[in-house]
Amino acid sequence: MTKSSAPPPAATTAWPRLNHGERETLREVLIHGPLPRAEIARRLGVSRASLTRVTRSLLEHGLIIEGATEQRAWTGRPSELFDIAPTARHFFGVKLTGDTIFAAVIDLGAHEVATVEEALTSRDVADVVKRIVAIYTELSGAFDDIVAGGVCVAGDLTQDRKLVVDSPFLGWKDVPLARILTDELGIPMATENDVRALTATEHWFGAGAGCSSLALITVGAGIGFGFVIDDRLVAGHHGRAGRLDHLRIDDAGPFCPEGHRGCASVYLTNESIVRSLNGAAADYTEAVKLARGGHPAALRAFRDAGTALGTLIATAANGIDPQKIILTGDGLPVWEIAEPEIRAAIDEVLSAGSEPLELDVQPFQFNEWARAAAVLGIRTVLRF
Structure with a gap:
């Protein structure tokens, strides 16, 4: 820890x-x-x-x-x-992955003042709640004015953010996590999809501050989209807005694990890039190293990923016409390695006559997810 x-x-x-x-x-x-x-x-x-x-x-x-x-x-x-x-009040946030709990305390200005990282040894809901309670108890000993908080997970939630409908990395379905944690911690706790939580944080406290419309795209273990329109975070009628990860890129491409041919996820996720190298790289870090060193297959994989990413960026721009598009995530090396392919795909897909895109590539640290979860607490007490 x-x-x-x-x-x-x-x-x-x-x-x-x-x-x-x-x-x-x-x-x-x-x-x-x-x-x-x-x-x-x-x-x-x-x-x-x-x-x-x-x-x-x-x-x-x-x-x-x-x-x-x-x-x-x-x-x-x-x-x-x-x-x-x-420093008038503090807020508690947790990001859950399939194997780790990332927690943070932030102040009212969304500045991170404490962090905890802990291995997740069990994905059972009761066990996870027990660990969150223990971490909160430890942190509230140093910050006794924590007034609200949030938890973000990958997956689908209901529009009102009260029910985790499906979180594949955790193996959860229909978990009322917000209610459970509110009862356990004694403070208002919200739950949210992790990408939407990060989008809301960028909208208020980051690169999107002052924008009334915004698109955020994350690349890494998955592909995520968050949208702000007319200053409101978009959830969608079923709480699933932003599901563009299976947009078709190549009619003749390979199938993804969900059976879609040539979709973005089969080219752009970290795992798909590694898989395409057929054993030449053990993990994403090694794949990046190979591409930077000029390895032909690795370069081809990242260029294909760049084409997929550029297509997604232009599709988001065509769909909501945002003031700004923010790109972030632990898969950002694709931008460094394949920027020409990204920009070529944007130019090809972007609607004729569109204004030039304001594209903001933001460095990424994993504890940003926990900070974004804590910002849910701020939005909760302000009823946003």
Whole structure:
């Protein structure tokens, strides 16, 4: 187990009951702050007097601070800025894979302040819950103001995020994990598909902050898609939005394990790249090393993966016309090795007359999943 920690807070503080205006104001400062009162009022379409009442309440709850000033160009007078009081509350997050628990504590500004990584020795729901409770108990000893949290998993959840319908890496079906953990931990706990959780985090606190529409694509063990449209995270009617991993790339291609011929997953996942080398590489790391060294079969595999990725990127762009597309995941070497093939496929598939894509390739660390799960806690208390 690995852990980093920070000094404990001074006192336990429950999350206050906030009205709609207070939640909206706090969200604006979270995403766009520090902001002057006039700018917040303009963004929310409320009067200065109304906003003064709201900010007074948030100050009293210790959720924002009033500190620095900026000079107003049009009046020459200084304006006080409101910012998040990041250490006011903390949030707990867990990412579950088939063999590991990654946990994190973040502050209100979504800064990671503690992490735990632990091998998952059993996938039985009761055993996993027991380990999450033990990790939470340990972390809450250092942070006694944890007020909410979340867990993210690969797989399908219901639209309301209350039921894990199917998580293939864990072998779970129809598990009410949010309710179980809320009862066990005594704080509101949400569950979410891991890619959607990461999309929400990038939308509020990362490369997508300030974008009203966004597409996030992850490559690695699987292929994931997350979408934001009109500032709302898209789940889909059945909670399965973003299932583009089996989009057909080549009518004459090989079959994937689910029986689809020439689909993206048969070219782009880490495992599929390794499999295509017929034993020349033991794992993805070795496949990357071979491709970087000019190994013909490895280069061909990554170039095929690049064509698949470019097709998916352009398909997402054609489908929702996002302000930005973020690309991340532990399979990012495909971008480094096959960027020409990716861009060629984008040019071929992107609709004629489309605006140039704003494509943001983000470095990836695995603990980002746990941080994204903790951000679910922030979104839960703000009812997003």
